[in-house]
Amino acid sequence: MNNVAHIPSYLSAEHLGPWETFLVQIDRVEPHLSAELRPLTPLLTRPMRALIVNVPIRLDDGEMAHFEGYRVQHNLARGPGKGGIRFHPDVTLAEVMALSAWMTVKNAVVNVPFGGAKGGVRVDPKQLSLAELERLTRRYTSEIHILLGQDKDIPAPDINTNEQVMAWMMDTYSMNEGRTSMGVVTGKPISLGGSLGRKDATGRGVFVSTVEAAKRLGMDINGARVAVQGFGNVGEAAARLFAEAGARVVALQDSSGAIANPSGLDVHAAKAWRQQQGRLSGAPGAETIDADRFWSVEADILVAAAMENQITPAVAERIHARILVEGANGPTTPEADLILQERGITVIPDVLANAGGVTVSYFEWVQDISAFFWTEDEINARLDRIMREAFTAVWDAARAKGIPLRTAAFVLGCERVLLAHKVRGLYP
Numbered sequence: 001m002n003n004v005a006h007i008p009s010y011l012s013a014e015h016l017g018p019w020e021t022f023l024v025q026i027d028r029v030e031p032h033l034s035a036e037l038r039p040l041t042p043l044l045t046r047p048m049r050a051l052i053v054n055v056p057i058r059l060d061d062g063e064m065a066h067f068e069g070y071r072v073q074h075n076l077a078r079g080p081g082k083g084g085i086r087f088h089p090d091v092t093l094a095e096v097m098a099l100s101a102w103m104t105v106k107n108a109v110v111n112v113p114f115g116g117a118k119g120g121v122r123v124d125p126k127q128l129s130l131a132e133l134e135r136l137t138r139r140y141t142s143e144i145h146i147l148l149g150q151d152k153d154i155p156a157p158d159i160n161t162n163e164q165v166m167a168w169m170m171d172t173y174s175m176n177e178g179r180t181s182m183g184v185v186t187g188k189p190i191s192l193g194g195s196l197g198r199k200d201a202t203g204r205g206v207f208v209s210t211v212e213a214a215k216r217l218g219m220d221i222n223g224a225r226v227a228v229q230g231f232g233n234v235g236e237a238a239a240r241l242f243a244e245a246g247a248r249v250v251a252l253q254d255s256s257g258a259i260a261n262p263s264g265l266d267v268h269a270a271k272a273w274r275q276q277q278g279r280l281s282g283a284p285g286a287e288t289i290d291a292d293r294f295w296s297v298e299a300d301i302l303v304a305a306a307m308e309n310q311i312t313p314a315v316a317e318r319i320h321a322r323i324l325v326e327g328a329n330g331p332t333t334p335e336a337d338l339i340l341q342e343r344g345i346t347v348i349p350d351v352l353a354n355a356g357g358v359t360v361s362y363f364e365w366v367q368d369i370s371a372f373f374w375t376e377d378e379i380n381a382r383l384d385r386i387m388r389e390a391f392t393a394v395w396d397a398a399r400a401k402g403i404p405l406r407t408a409a410f411v412l413g414c415e416r417v418l419l420a421h422k423v424r425g426l427y428p
């Protein structure tokens with residue numbers, strides 16, 4: 001069956017966006033699923049639940065503003081919903097559906113006991129004051145309250161949301177419940193039941209999975225040239241960890257533009273500059289380059305840690321790197337994926353490469369529920385082990401079957417999800 005042919009009635013064909021990418025990925029993986037589980041594939045091509053909410057807030061000047069928000073639970077077969085909350089002007093239902101579906105696959109790839117969910121509000125948070133952002137977060141949390149709970153659906157940070165936003169979400173949920181619920185949100189501040197290691201966890205997972213790939217490809221991380229798109233939670237931590245391991249970070253990009261230095265950038269100085277100026281471009285010790293030139297920079301490893309659909313066919317033709325690591329969700333279009341494959345570029349797919357964040361979110365949830373907290377060394381050691389094991393399982397399956405890492409990761413994740421459905425049994 002061609003899953004792309006299946007479009008839910010609430011999405012128009014023109015507005016499929018990243019959901020179409022997900023459906024193409026499912027089309028590509030379906031022939032490789034076991035004969036026993038393949039007939040259940042349609043369960044993955046429809047989200048289980050999608051809630052659309054209006055988020056009205058009073059702005060500081062007394063005017064009312066309305067924002068559209070979403071929480072989608074794609075699949076709950078393996079456990080409560082888990083996935084981040086995005087505040088961005090381009091958020092759509094189709095995007096949140098895709099992000100929730102990638103969470104389903106990702107959570108299964110690293111075998112954490114969660115289903116897939118994701119949420120978002122179509123808003124440019126850079127235009128809001130801190131007080132407006134807090135009102136928006138609290139109202140959105142109240143509107144999606146009916147879906148939330150530590151055993152139902154557990155949000156976390158994503159683009160433009162951080163520890164403070166998670167603290168407001170946890171507080172709003174707790175106020176509405178009349179009790180303090182630590183485990184309802186992860187990525188919280190340490191002072192509020194957050195976990196050591198969560199802040200860097202996604203970047204750390206990106207780093208660990210790249211080290212594993214480099215080992216198998218005979219590439220030394222020490223001295224390797226690395227370019228990173230996105231310098232937020234994921235990209236900054238990844239760039240820092242690569243630099244600490246002796247790699248040369250030769251280019252960085254945020255939404256303001258790109259900076260490059262073939263001899264290596266000072267990641268700490270770039271971070272300090274961005275904190276002061278609110279942008280990367282113009283950072284000292286680097287050449288500010290055209291955003292499009294970023295993709296042609298001579299690098300061995302390219303980390304995409306910004307948004308979806310960044311690696312288009314035109315970009316895929318120009319990439320120099322031997323390894324593309326998807327720190328972001330859905331950065332590569334399905335057409336570009338085929339070009340990268342033909343060009344022999346190893347793509348470490350999002351559902352594996354960026355799974356470090358949700359893995360430490362799982363640790364945070366376990367710590368909150370058991371009210372017993374671990375050391376950072378324990379957390380990092382457990383994270384590294386889970387990432388290495390997941391990478392090895394995906395790499396070995398890809399080599400054994402002669403398929404790309406993305407397809408192998410999807411086979412692993414989708415089969416775990418479909419097996420849960422099969423064992424639970426479908427309603428007659």
Ligand SMILES: NC(=O)C1=CN([C@@H]2O[C@H](COP(=O)(O)OP(=O)(O)OC[C@H]3O[C@@H](n4cnc5c(N)ncnc54)[C@H](OP(=O)(O)O)[C@@H]3O)[C@@H](O)[C@H]2O)C=CC1
Nearest residue numbers: 158159160202230231232233234254255306328329354357
């Ligand atoms: N946070 C997490 O734990 C996880 C995040 N991810 C994924 O990683 C990606 C990044 O998330 P996260 O780091 O949390 O988000 P942040 O909001 O912390 O950072 C996003 C970064 O991407 C940059 N960016 C946005 N749009 C563009 C663009 N068009 N071109 C270049 N750079 C751009 C932003 O620049 P600027 O600040 O200038 O706007 C910022 O530097 C997303 O795809 C997210 O879904 C995946 C797993 C877990």
Ligand SMILES: O=C(O)CCC(=O)C(=O)O
Nearest residue numbers: 083084156158357358361
């Ligand atoms: O930490 C989490 O629960 C989810 C993080 C996330 O949104 C993602 O992995 O894309």
